[in-house]
Amino acid sequence: MDTETTTGENAPTALILLGCPQVPVQTSLAIYLCHALKAHGVLPTIAGTTSARKLIDVADPEGHYIGTSIDLDACIAAIAEKERDFDEIFVFVHNDGGVSYAGTMSAISSGRLIAVIYGEHAEEVAATITFPCEKVVAKAVHNPMPLVHKLKEVLA
Template sequence: MSEEGNGALIILGCPEVPVQQALALYAADRLNEDEWDVLVAGNSAVLVLLKVSDPKKVYVKRMVELDRCIEELASGERHPGVCIVFAHNDAGISYATTIRYLFEGRLIVVVFGREAEELAEQLDIPCEKIVEKAIHNPGKLRRKLDEVLGWAA
């Protein structure tokens, strides 16, 4: 089950903010192109949305419930090379903090939504932050993600 550094883990929060799903599919596609072994973790609602959005598993080939993923990180079963956490509320910030303490690799936290700046201030862990008040339009967040991950043209 271990990715041994070639795995990319995308952690999604509650799917109430529309940009999250678009960016998750976009990031999964780009990571797949870069030959990462992509795994998406989230609650059952967000995973169902992804299954409906990508029924042929073109972008998201593997998914896992978030609690199980955290257990696997804690037990040492899972060792991704990079982890991208999407956070638009306090729970997302808490998950990002938990992931930081279970994962020593490259951590990118995408903070978005109406309260993005305030939430980002709560993020007191070593990580790369992408912060944008995006709710419906993922354009600015996509450009920032491209820059951080080296996909910018």
């Protein structure tokens, strides 16, 4: 990604797809990633379950970091129906459900797919992904820093 800030219609776009917010690091990592993407001139959109989006909204009530937030199912439908797509898609994965979301994105989107795999069993979950995607993997549950460092590499 270019580190030059781009705005307007031609700016690159990124989707941050959040499933169940069961693992504590998900919310802070999503906000961090939105901030980092904006710094690179990328317009972030968060799609998530109602619970995941509410946690994000409460953590950033004035929207300084998060950009747009949309319903997960509506987002998937729009991409599947070719009404919308993103240049990059970051799918947060900590269980089989996250793997399924990433697999769905792999099948319906033309964007660069990055699976952000975290949690107590990150390596085991990563091993179950057989479709093409980049993997960012760290055993992060409460401390987001292992994934922050790896995301910085992806964003460089």
